[in-house]
Amino acid sequence: MNLTKEKNICFFLTDLSDPGGVQRVVVELANFMSRYNNITIISVYANIKDGEPSYPYDISDRVKVVYLVKKSGSGGKVIKQINCLLKVIFFSVTIKKYKFDYIISQGMDSVIWSSIGAVLSRAKYICCDHTSYFRKPLWARIGRRLSLLLSHQIVVLTALDKSQWNSKKVTTISNPIPVDDNVCIEPLSFRQKNIIAIGRLVEVKGFIRLLDIWKSVVDSGSNNNYSLRIIGEGPMRAMLDNYIIKNSIKNVTISDFTKDINEVYKNARLLLVTSFFEGFSMVLIEAMYYGVPAIAFDVHSGPREIIYNNETGFLVEDGNIGKFVDLLSAVLNDESTLEYMSYNARLRVNKYRIDEVCNKWGEIMEGVK
Known part of the structure; x- marks a missing residue:
């Protein structure tokens, strides 16, 4: 990995306990980068089983994992608004404990929670959009607007998506696949x-x-x-x-x-x-x-x-x-x-x-x- 010296890197996402593609990408990147850097994954939510957080993918012992709140059932409108504010505050407080060189927010939904804390920190802030630009639910539109305003760099996954952003901040990096050269793959x-x-x-x-x-x-x-x-x-x-x-x-x-x-x-x-x-x-x-x-x-x-x-x-x-x-x-x-x-x-x-x-x-x- 082409970094001149060891860095403190934070991957931030909404829910590491959800068995989805974003979560798999984050774990693969974190596991590999932890060979040469100090890696922390911060997740807004965690699914608690038998008193311990449970995650669907195998995370290296070298990677530190922090969650902000336990996953729970939905409440009323006021409760949801309070919870949103608390998530932003929790992240801002949490990152003060770490002197991150980079905060990489994975998914436009996560940008909503991470942007204020990332800007208040001295870390370089990178936002990664994992969904098609043509998909425009409210959370994606808000996340993209915040990314353009507040991030140092935006990463998208396809050339077509990059063309839609129309910003010099945007670059393209594909998702990775872990390689096991010893795996037996039959015809x-x-x-x-x-x-x-x-x-x-x-x-x-x-x-x-x-x-x-x-x-x-x-x-x-x-x-x-x-x-x-x-x-x-x-x-x-x-x-x-x-x-x-x-x-x-x-x-x-x-x-x-x-x-x-x-x-x-x-x-x-x-x-x-x-x-x-x-x-x-x-x-x-x-x-x-x-x-x-x-x-x-x-x-x-x-x-x-x-x-x-x-x-x-x-x-x-x-x-x-x-x-x-x-x-x-x-x-x-x-x-x-x-x-x-x-x-x-x-x-x-x-x-x-x-x-x-x-x-x-x-x-x-x-x-x-």
Whole structure:
């Protein structure tokens, strides 16, 4: 990592206990950077189990983890407003205990809580946007405005997102993938006939249209003994379970997130991504590392910057359910195409290696004035 000397670096995010892509990125960056720097992760929330905070990803003993408040049920409007103020105060007080050289706020929602404290500190303040710029809920709009006003540097994940910001503060760094050169990755023909879809069970991930696609494939008899495994947790779980039953969708299961997610990739032959919006999908590059081709809707940003169309997977016009069904049906009955794409995916993934990505982060931090 290209830093001239050891630094004190803080990664700040809203909820480290949530098993999502942002959390995985933060942990991977923190673990790697802690080899050469003092790293602290500060999370607004923590999920407490048996009296201890519980996190979905393995965090190095070299990394210090601090949380501000316990995760709890929602209260009334006044309580929520008080809690918002307390989070800002807690962060401002917490960072006074540490002489951070850099505060890296991961996610536009986290910028809302971190910006005041970061500005009051003497640290260099870097904000990272993990969602597509075309996705504009209120929290994202506020976070982006604060980032432009108060940060020293803004990091986005795709070239298209960078073009939308229209600011010299903005640079592009992709998400990293951890590399284990000793891992055994078998050819697709040795794996079970599993198709996977991984992500938070929320509307933006498009799981309803995924189930509609899968039902069409199975009902036509084109699934060739493949099964669909949806891996994730979130507020739509009960709705998705009921949707499967109501529509008599066969050969599909939904499983909770697992820490051993690498085993899921190692036993899969194909990944499906049906999101309405994507940032820089960790799921896509992790799948590439394990030689899993992908079919994804070509939304504004994300998949098109990772998938090499017809080489490592397929991009389908967003919303074209019929085309998605046709491609999926065809590829499930074409083992040679899957093997070809699997091989190419393994070749293309090297630019996302954790060491390469962290070198870029080092260059950014060294260049912040």
